[in-house]
Amino acid sequence: MYQINAEGLKLIIFHIIHYILYKKFLLCILKLFRLELRMNKDHTQRKIELLQTLAEGCRKHPAYR
DSSP: OOOOOHHHHHHHHHHHHHHHHHHHHHHHHHHHHHHHHHHHHHHHHHHHHHHHHHHHHHHHOGGGO
8 A cells, every 4th residue: 555645645636726727727717718709709899880870871871882
């Protein structure tokens, strides 16, 4: 059987905590990235809607041409 001294136990605990924090950090970054993509998508969709409205107005009214 293996015997673990205090330093070995500290190292194991350090690696476990490091893994957990790293995983949480990556999940946080992923959430921010998804949020950014969603915001960009919403912004792009809004631009498309505004351009479509402007194009509709240009066909209907000569002042918009």
